[in-house]
Amino acid sequence: MKLSRPSIRPSRIALHAVMILLVVWSVTPFVWTAQTSIKFTRDVASKTPVLWGYETTANAYRNFWLDSDDVNMWGVLAFLLVVAAVAAALGLIGRRARHGWPWFLGATAVICVALWRFPRFWEANDEYDFLVNSVVVTLLTMLISLSIGLLAGYGLARYTGISGAVILIVALGFRALPRTAFVLPYFFGAKEIDEWLTSTGVGSWNFPLIDFPGIDTLQVLDTRLAIVLALVAVNQPFTIWMLRSFFIEVPKEMEEAAMMDGATRLQAFRKVIIPIMWPAIIATGLFTMLLAYNEYLFVRVLAPTEWTLPVAIVSLTGGESSRTITEAAAASVSITLPIVIVIILFQKHLVRGLGAGAVKG
Amino acid sequence: MSTVTLKNLVKDYPNGFRAITDLSLHLDDGEFLVLVGPSGCGKSTALRMIAGLEDITSGDIYVGDRRLNDVAPKDRDMAMVFQNYALYPQMTVAENIAFPLKLRRVPKAERTAQVRQAAEILELTEQLDKKPAHLSGGQRQRVAMGRAIVRHPALFLMDEPLSNLDAKLRVQMRADIAGIQRELGVTTFYVTHDQVEAMTMGDRVAVIKDGVLQQVDTPEGIYGSPDNVFVAAFIGSPSMNLYEATLERHEEAGGDRYSVALGDQRLAVPPEVVAARPALTGHLDRPIVVGVRPEHLEDAAVVADHPDDQRLDATVDVREALGAETLVHFNLSAPSVDSGDPDALDELRDSGRCTARFSASSTARVGDRARVNVDSRHLHFFDRQTHLAIRS
Amino acid sequence: MNRRTFWWFTIPSVIVMLALMVFPLITTVWLGFQKLLLRDLNNPEWVGWDNYRDVLSDPEFWAAVQFTLVFVVVTVPASMIFGLAVALLLDRIGRGRAVYMAALLLPFIVTPVVGTLIYEDLFERGGLVSWLWEVFTDDAFAVSASNVKVLIVVQYIWYVMPFAMITFFAGLQTLPEERVEAAALDGAGFWRNLWHVTLPHLRLLVVFVGLISVMDAYRVYDSVFVWTGNRFTEAHTLAVYNVRIATAFDIGRLGKGNAIAVLTVIGIFVVLIPFLWRSYRDQIAERT
C-alpha cells in the first residue's frame, strides 16, 4: 500500500526483478516436478534435460491412479475440472456469504461425492484408497479439533481464574514436544487396547450400526481413527491458543447482550459469537488441514497399512518400488494440487490468522 | 409490579478486591433511578450483579417479591444497554432488534410488527436493513435502545449509554431516553459518571463512591442538602468550594453573632442559619468544613445591596466569560478540602482555589482585587473528621 | 465466566490433552526404564537406568545431538532474517503482491515429505541442479555423505522461510504509517528506520517466530528422513535417530527409543522453561 504508485521507476523494476528471483528459488522444484510428470520416460532419462519442446503425456497419472491402460485421460481431466470448479465456486460464494458454513459444507460434499463415485467410472488402483484415507483423516481431524478447540478457546478467553493460565502454559509446553515423545506410547497403547479387545472378544463383536464395509474387527491400531485421535491431540495446543487469541478480540459484552436478550450461554456462543468468528475458524481450519494432510510420522507408525498420501508417496517412490520417476512426479503433483487450490482461495485468511494469532501468542 | 430491591449487596472479585460494599437500594415501579459516581467506583459492577452477569458475593436482589440471586440472566426479564452498545455485527438493524423476540419464539409476523413499532419510536425506520458498521454513533445507540424496548421488560439497565456520543448528541439523547422511559413506564436503573445526566434524567439519584453508597435522594435534595463532603463536591458543576474553617461565636447584647474564619478573613453567618443546625454549636472554635456553591458568590460591584460582613476579598486569577454568566477563579488563603473524588483531585490540590459564578455584567479582570458577596444563608457545614453534613 | 461454565467449555479439550498427551508422556518415561523390543512387545522388563546408560554411551546419539544443534542454530536465524527481508520487499509491492505471495508460500504449504522429495530430485542424477553442476564443473554431482548435511539445511530453509515471511508480513500490515512517515521526516534512512521503527514494532512477533522455529527445527523429522533414509545415518537428527532406534525392522528397541525421547524432551525444556515461566507470569498479570 505504501508505495503503490504505478509508475515505472528503476527501483520498481529492480524490486520486481528481485521478487522474480525469489519466486524462482521457491517454485523451481515444483515446476521441475510438474514437467517430469507429463514427460515420456525417454525424455526424463536423457542426460541433458529436455526443458521444452517435449511431447506431453498423462501416462504417469494414469499408471499411478488407475488400474487400466486404455483410459481416455481427457475424460478424467474433465471430470476433475468440473468437480474442482463446482467446489471452488461454492467455496468462493461461501467466503463472501454472511453464513459461510452451508456453502463450505456444500463444497466439501461435492468433493466427497466425487471421490466416492470416481472408482465407479474408472477402475482405480490401490493408491486411490490412500487418497480417500487422506481426505477422511483431514476432514475428521478438522471437525473434531475445531469443535473442541472452539469451546476451549472460548472458555480460556473468558475465564479469569488461575486454572486457565495453567492450562494455557501446559499446552504451550506441549506445543514444543517432539512427535517422538508421543508416537511410541501411542503405538504401545493402541496395541494394548487391541489386545484387550481381542482377548475379551469385544473386538469381533458385530455392531450393526458401525458395520462399515471393510471393517470386520474393532481395533485401534492401523485405523484412520488412531491417526485422527493422534492428530487432534497434538494439534490442540496450537488450536486453543490461536482461537483464544481471536476470541479475546470479541468484546465480552457481545455474549452478555445476547444473554440479557434471553439466550443461554451456549446459545449466545452459537448464535452470536460463532458467526463473528468465521475468519478465525477458517484460518485455524487451514492450519489444521495442513497439519493433518501433511502428517507423515504418525501414519507410518500407527497405520502400517491404512496409509495416507504422504506415506504412500514416500513408500511407493522409494528405492525398492517399481514406480518410475514420472509416476513419482505425478503422485507428487496430485497430492500438492488440492492443497494449493485451497490455500490460494483462502490466502488472506492464512495471513490474517498468523498475524492475529501471533501477536497474542 | 416491577419494584426492585437490593439488600446488603456485596461483591468481592476473585482477586480479593471488594468492588461493592453493603449496597441497599429500592426502586419503585416505573421509577428512573440514576446511580452516579466517579469511574471505577463499582457502578458497572452493581448493574451487572442486578443483570446476573456477575456473581453475588452476599446480599439479595428482589424484583417484586421474587428473589433473583440464582436466576440466569435470560430469565430475569431485564433488558440492558451497554456502553459500547454490543450490537451484533453480522445482523442487520432489524435482526438486531428482533433477536430477543426470536429467542422467545415470537411468531415472525408479530416480530416484524414490533420491530417496526420500536423503529418508529426511535426513528430508525430508514436504517432497518443496514448493518451496525454502517451506522453513526447516535444511530447505533438507538439500535441498542431498540433491542431493549422491543421486549417490554420489567426493568431497563443502562450502563453509561451516552458516554460514547459527542456532546451535542448526548444532550438530545438524554431527553429522548428520559422521554421514552416516561412513555413506557418501565422501571429503569441507569448508571453514569456524568452528574449532569444524573441530575437531568433521574427521578432519584444515588451517589456511590468506592463501592459504598453515599446518598439517595431526588436531584433537588442531593443538590440542596448533600449528606457529606464527597456528594457536595461531586454533584454540581463547577463544584462546591470547600474549605477548612472555624466557626466562632461573638456574644453580644442583642443576641449572639456567629462568623466563620476562612484563613485570615471573617464571614458573618446569620443567626438563623446556626439556629437551624443546633449541632453546629458543638463545633465552636474547632475546625469544620464549610462549603459554598459558585452560584452563591456574586460580584459586589454588580450587587451592591449586601451586608458588608458577608463579603470576602480576593484577587482574580482566571476569568471565563460564558456569555450568560462569568466564571471567576480566585484564591482564598484558607486550606481547601479533598472531597475524595478522584476525577477532581488535581483541581483541588491547588489549595484555596475558589470558583464563583458572577453575572455576565461583572467587570472583574484578572489581577483585580474583587469584593465577593457570599450568600451566607446557603453555606454548607460538614464535620472535619467524618465529612458528614452538620444539619440537625 | 464462572468456574463451572469454564470447565464445561474446556473439559473436552482438557480430556483429550490429558488422555493423549499427559498420559502418553508418563508412559514414555515408564517405557524408558523397560527393556522392550519391537518384535516382542508383551514382555517389558524393568532395567532401571540401563537404557539411559546405553543411549549416553552411543556415539550415534551424540552425533545426532550435535547435528540437531547445528541444524537449529543455522536454520532458525537464517530463515528468520531471510523471511524478514522478503516480507519487507513484499510490503513494498503494490500490484501483483497476491501472486508473489502465493508462489512464495508454496514450499511451506506443500507436504514436507513431498517437498523434500521434489527438492531432492533436482540434485539427483538427471536433475536440474545436478546437470547445471556438470555443465559448469565437468564433475558429476551426487548426493553424498559429505554434502547431504548442507543440502538438508538449505532445503529446510527453503521450506520454513515462508512461515517467517508471512508472519512478519502480517505484522508489517499493522505498523502505523505515521510512525514510518515521522521517521522519514526525521531523515531516517532505510537501516535506521528498520532498527528504530520496524523491528521494535515486530518485537513480539520476532520472539514468537523464533520460538516456534526453534521448536520445529529441534524436532525436525520429515525432511531429514527423506534426505537420509538409511543411507546417511550420520546426518540424522535426534528425532530421526530416535525413530530409527525404536522401529528398525526386527531389532527395534522401544525401551531405548523412549529413553531418547525423554532426553529430547528434557533438551527442549531446558531452553523453554524460562520462556514458559515468563508467559505464565504474563498470564497471571493479565488476570489481576
Ligand SMILES: Nc1ncnc2c1ncn2[C@@H]1O[C@H](COP(=O)(O)OP(=O)(O)O)[C@@H](O)[C@H]1O
Ligand atoms: N473482573 C474484575 N476483577 C477484579 N477487579 C475488577 C474486575 N472488574 C472490575 N474490577 C474493579 O472493580 C472496580 C469497579 O469497577 P466497575 O464496576 O467497572 O467501575 P465503574 O463502572 O464504576 O467505572 C474497579 O476498581 C475495577 O478495577
Ligand SMILES: [Mg+2]
Ligand atoms: Mg463502568
